[in-house]
Amino acid sequence: MAEVNVLPSRLTVEAASSHLPMWTDWGVRDVGHFVHSLGCTFLTAIGRDHGFTAVCEVPAPRDGPFAHVEEDVRSDSVWFDRTTKRVALVAEFERYAGKQKDLSPKVETLLLAQHRWACENSTLLLAYWSVGLVTLPDHGTLRSIARDGFSATGGVRVPGNPKARLIFYQFVVRAGQDGLLRLENIIRRGEA
Structure with missing residues (x-):
């Protein structure tokens, strides 16, 4: 069974250069969602490198009590364990220019x-x-969304996951x- 704990050793500029030299060596223009596409591709490639079945742009099933909360919940990368066939990791990759409001919805999507x-x-x-x-x-505020939940569109309460x-x-x-x-760099910024 593959382990998600490999992230610190796998999410490196060297690994990005190996998979996507245009991002590290050649250079890319900041147009549209190009950097976003590179990030999603990289996260998915790292999952595959480490033995997961990893997929980009994955819509979550519309089943269960949260089937009708928000319309389309699409994750940038999802890693499935080959043995259990269950989701091992859900990832979002987002541009950040110093505004917290840009990242909070991404944690809501993850939850x-x-x-x-x-x-x-x-x-x-x-x-x-x-x-x-x-x-x-x-990061503390972002962690609290995952742990405590949030109110979705229409006032539906999405409970947090203390685990x-x-x-x-x-x-x-x-x-x-x-x-x-x-x-230039990939920096681990913490874990909750």
């Missing part, structure tokens, strides 16, 4: 996906990318003299 997949022991990963180092988000394991990573990109963005 709701965890409920819909009925995988309360799965790891939740919030990876956010920034151009250079920016003021860090309040939720939420991991944070920051992907730091920098613009070169050519104006292209390159991944």
